[in-house]
Amino acid sequence: xxxxxxxxxxxxxxxALLILDTADExxxxxxRPIKKLPTxxxxxxVNLFFEDSTRTRISFEAAAKRLSADVINFSVKGSSVAKGxxxxxxxxxxxxxxxDAVVIRHDASGAPHRLAGWIRGHVVNAGDGMHxxxxxxxxxxxxIRRRLGRAEGLDGVRVTIVGDVLxxxxxxxxxxxLNILGAEVTLVAPPTLVPVAVGSWPCEISYDLNAVLPKSxxxxxLRVQQERMTAAYxxxxxxxxRRYGLDTGRMGMLPExxxxxxxxxxxxxVEIAAEVADSPRSTIVEQVANGVSVRMAVLYLLLGGxxxxxxxxxxxxAQDAKASMEDRESMVNR
Amino acid sequence: xxxxxSAGDGRSGPDARSPGRSGDRQPGGSAPGRDSNVGHxxxxxxxxxxxxxxxxxxxxRVLEPAEIRRALTRIAHEILERTNGADDVLLxxxxxxxxPLARRLADRAAEFEDRTVPWGSLDVTMYRDxxxxxxxxxxxxxxxxxxxxxxxxxxxxDDVLYSGRTVRAALDALNDxxxxxxxxxxxxxxxxxxxxxxxxxxxxxxxPTSQREMVRVLLSETDGExxxxxxxxxxxxx
Numbered sequence: 034x035x036x037x038x039x040x041x042x043x044x045x046x047x048x049a050l051l052i053l054d055t056a057d058e059x060x061x062x063x064x065r066p067i068k069k070l071p072t073x074x075x076x077x078x079v080n081l082f083f084e085d086s087t088r089t090r091i092s093f094e095a096a097a098k099r100l101s102a103d104v105i106n107f108s109v110k111g112s113s114v115a116k117g118x119x120x121x122x123x124x125x126x127x128x129x130x131x132x133d134a135v136v137i138r139h140d141a142s143g144a145p146h147r148l149a150g151w152i153r154g155h156v157v158n159a160g161d162g163m164h165x166x167x168x169x170x171x172x173x174x175x176x177i178r179r180r181l182g183r184a185e186g187l188d189g190v191r192v193t194i195v196g197d198v199l200x201x202x203x204x205x206x207x208x209x210x211l212n213i214l215g216a217e218v219t220l221v222a223p224p225t226l227v228p229v230a231v232g233s234w235p236c237e238i239s240y241d242l243n244a245v246l247p248k249s250x251x252x253x254x255l256r257v258q259q260e261r262m263t264a265a266y267x268x269x270x271x272x273x274x275r276r277y278g279l280d281t282g283r284m285g286m287l288p289e290x291x292x293x294x295x296x297x298x299x300x301x302x303v304e305i306a307a308e309v310a311d312s313p314r315s316t317i318v319e320q321v322a323n324g325v326s327v328r329m330a331v332l333y334l335l336l337g338g339x340x341x342x343x344x345x346x347x348x349x350x351a352q353d354a355k356a357s358m359e360d361r362e363s364m365v366n367r
Numbered sequence: 368x369x370x371x372x373s374a375g376d377g378r379s380g381p382d383a384r385s386p387g388r389s390g391d392r393q394p395g396g397s398a399p400g401r402d403s404n405v406g407h408x409x410x411x412x413x414x415x416x417x418x419x420x421x422x423x424x425x426x427x428r429v430l431e432p433a434e435i436r437r438a439l440t441r442i443a444h445e446i447l448e449r450t451n452g453a454d455d456v457l458l459x460x461x462x463x464x465x466x467p468l469a470r471r472l473a474d475r476a477a478e479f480e481d482r483t484v485p486w487g488s489l490d491v492t493m494y495r496d497x498x499x500x501x502x503x504x505x506x507x508x509x510x511x512x513x514x515x516x517x518x519x520x521x522x523x524x525d526d527v528l529y530s531g532r533t534v535r536a537a538l539d540a541l542n543d544x545x546x547x548x549x550x551x552x553x554x555x556x557x558x559x560x561x562x563x564x565x566x567x568x569x570x571x572x573x574x575p576t577s578q579r580e581m582v583r584v585l586l587s588e589t590d591g592e593x594x595x596x597x598x599x600x601x602x603x604x605x
Contacts, residue, residue, distance in 0.1 A: 034503070051505060058490065058506040067543045070493040333493075338503030 034334050037156040039145045041167040042209040049213055050186065053175050055330035056323070062099075063326065073102035076336050079132040081107045081123065082159070083139045088297055088321055089159050089169075093136045096328035102336070105130065120144060124151040134336055137161070155335045163200050163261075169296055170206035172327040174214055176316050177251050179323070180292045188215035193245050195277055196255030196304050199226045199266075203296045204255055208236050219245055223277065225266040242277055246286040253294040254279050254305045270303055280306040284314065292316050429574060429582075430595035435555065438571030439468070442553055443475035445569050450520055455548070457519040458486040461537055462507030467588035468555060469524040485512040489523065489544075491536035511544065521547040522569075526584035528554040531565035556595055558582050 034048055044052075062068055078097040082090055090106070097104045109123065120139070127135055134155040137145050142162030149156040160166040177187060192211055198204045198220050211218050218236035220227065231238060239245050246252070257273065267273045279293065287293075293305075293315045301307045310317060430438070450456050453476050460469030466488045473486040490507035492498075523537050534552060541547060553569035558576040574597070576582060581600040587593050 055506050058508060061509065065544065069543065071539070072493040072498065334503045336503075337493075337498055339499055339501055 036335070037145070037149045037158075038167055038331055038335065039149060039156060039158045040165045040209070041170045041206040041213075042165075044167075044210065044213060046186065046213050046215075049171070049174070049210060052171055052327065052330050052334060053178060055334060056171075056175050056326040057179075059329045059333070060323065060326040063322065069099055069101060071101050072333060072337055073097070073100040076102045076133040077105065077131055078102045078134045078136060078332065078336075079105045079107055079127050079130070079154075080159075081109065081127065081135050081137045083109045083137075083144070084160070086138055086159070088324065089138065089166075092321070092324040093157075093159060093168075093328050093332075095325045096332055099325070100329055100332055100337075102133075102332070105132070120147060121151055124148055127154070128152045134332065157331060157335070160202055162202070163205075164202055165206045165209075166202040167206050167210070168324070168328055168331060169203050170210040171331070172320060172324040173203075173207055173253065173294060173296070174210055175323050175327050176294065176320050177216075177292070180316060180319075181250060181290070186214040186216075187211060190216040190250050191219070191248055192216050192251040192253060193219045193221060193249040194253045194255065195221045195242060195279070197226045197258050197261075197266075198222045198231070198255065199228050200258045200261040201255050207253065208234050212236070219249070221245055221277065223267050223273070242283065243286065246283055247288065249287060250291055251294060252279065252287060252291060253296075254299075256296065256298065257300055257303050259300075274303050278302075278304050278306065279309050281308050284309050284312065287314075294320060297321070426596050426598040428594055429597045430556070430572060432593035435571070435593045435595065438555065439471050440475055442569040442571060443472050443479065446472065446522060446551075446553065447476055447480060449551075449568070452480055453482070453484050455519050456484055456522060457512065457516060457547075458484060458522050458524055458553075459489040459511075459516075459537075459541075460486065460524045461533060462488055462490050463589055464526040464584050464586050465524045467586050468526060468553075469522075470588075472522075472524060472553065485514070487511045489537055489540055491533060491540050494536035494539045496532055496536065509540070509544075516541065516545040516547045518546075518548050520549045520551065522551045522553050524553045526555050526586075527582050528552070528557045528565075528567050528570075529560055529582075531561045531563035534565050535563050555584055556582055 034051070035043055062070070078093075080090055080093055094104050094106065107123075107127070109119075128151070132152070132154045134157060135148060135152060136157045136159050137148055138159040139145065139161050142164035144161050145156050145158040158165055158167055160169070174187060177183075177190060177192070181190060183190070192207075194204050194207060199222070204220065208218050208220070212235040219239055220231065220234075220236055221239045221242050224240060227238060257270070284293065291314065293309060293312070295305055295310065295315070295317050297317060297320070299305055299310055299317070301310060309315060446456065447453050458469040458473050460466035469486045469488070473484040476484040488508055488510045490509045492504060492506050521541060523534065525533060528534065538550065541550060551568040552565070554567045555571040556574050557567055557570045557572070558574050560576070560578055572595070574582065574595075576597065579600055581598050583596045583598070585592055585594045585596065
């Protein structure tokens with residue numbers, strides 16, 4: 034594992050599998066009477082949220098608390114200070130409070146990366162602008178693995194991601210992680226909502242949902258992000274829904290075993306019909322529960338062991354990676 | 368990088384057997400990890416006699432498959448005897464090698480008494496006291512029978528009893544899972560050097576060792592063969 038979790042693309046296949054396997058074991062804990070482990074006792078996790086969030090923040094909070102870490106929720110919504118400046122000042126405050134890990138959500142892409150350069154603790158990206166949301170991708174991969182009964186990676190699993198890819202950090206992280214795990218990803222979106230650089234992504238592009246549906250093991254619907262729709266990306270919500278929404282008719286075109294995912298929050302009736310969201314094929318509620326297990330795994334793997342740098346150098350780089358390689362070897366041989 | 372700290376400790380020969388020495392750096396459990404906390408002190412006379420079966424370095428087989436079988440048979444009998452026929456007994460193996468041992472004990476007890484004895488696994492990783500000394504490690508599995516552990520006589524099963532820290536972690540883990548009526552401990556090998564007030568109720572073999580030695584239990588389920596090996600702890604043995 035790297036010192037921080039900033040981008041899903043930074044993970045190796047082994048890292049990703051270690052997180053998923055750890056989450057698997059931790060998920061078993063959720064039906065015990067005492068859902069708490071003493072592992073991170075005395076460690077402090079700060080939730081630094083510059084943007085609205087319910088499930089991600091609560092999920093991280095639950096994960097940290099189940100591992101007995103102290104949690105500080107730091108809501109910075111509405112700050113009028115220039116962004117770069119305020120983030121650095123906040124970082125120094127957190128540093129002074131002795132944060133061992135900072136979970137950050139920010140509306141500016143790259144904010145977690147900047148933060149990692151300023152503080153000694155571990156940084157976990159909980160969504161930055163239109164860049165990445167790695168723990169969402171991990172929990173999606175975890176959900177797919179469980180539902181489709183895969184033991185290792187997701188080799189050969191056909192995942193279709195539908196909707197507002199342009200503004201979606203969830204799509205970006207998922208394309209990277211699913212590719213690392215061996216899945217075949219197809220993006221379906223109106224041409225206006227496909228990023229320019231998509232040609233360099235390890236995935237296929239399609240504009241015809243009906244053609245892709247029968248060839249999908251997993252269909253992942255993205256939220257139409259009305260707050261980011263600053264230009265006319267499609268003529269009307271109604272037309273979008275007709276062409277790219279998942280209704281019962283379209284669900285019928287999926288293979289028998291296929292599952293329907295949505296990262297939430299949903300716009301029922303826009304990208305996904307209510308009957309589809311509530312059907313047994315939908316994993317939407319399961320994804321939320323799995324989110325806690327996956328975030329526990331991430332926090333445990335980042336904070337649970339020895340801090341290889343002793344917190345001395347904020348810029349954990351090559352030396353860190355080499356050390357963690359050695360340690361993984363010795364762990365295997367143990 | 369981390370292990371370089373103890374390299375200056377060149378005169379450790381005489382006190383190699385004293386348990387408290389640099390205690391906080393002792394591996395906490397059955398399978399000592401990579402950190403050899405003793406420098407190179409070949410000349411100090413503390414090395415074990417060279418083995419006739421020396422494969423890699425000085426490695427000695429201290430238990431053969433037949434001896435392991437007999438030891439487990441005896442422990443199974445002892446458990447039945449001490450628990451009045453294993454009423455309400457639950458055998459919980461600590462991963463990795465405690466689990467197949469628990470299973471074997473359950474199988475044997477079932478043979479002798481014509482009844483099934485439940486068994487499961489208990490992962491203690493998240494309860495260890497040495498987590499911060501090593502990188503975060505992969506978790507094992509905790510699997511309990513549906514009836515849980517409440518009111519049961521839980522027998523913790525592990526391959527090697529050493530510092531006792533693994534067993535302490537296991538006791539903490541049990542505490543979060545329920546309230547057993549009693550907890551007992553069965554180990555295949557007790558190698559001494561306890562750092563906590565813990566003792567085993569059932570022991571396959573008491574094996575006096577030096578702390579510079581390493582005990583490795585091999586089981587056919589996990590390693591393809593049954594054996595207990597005693598060797599000098601070297602860098603090659605991580």
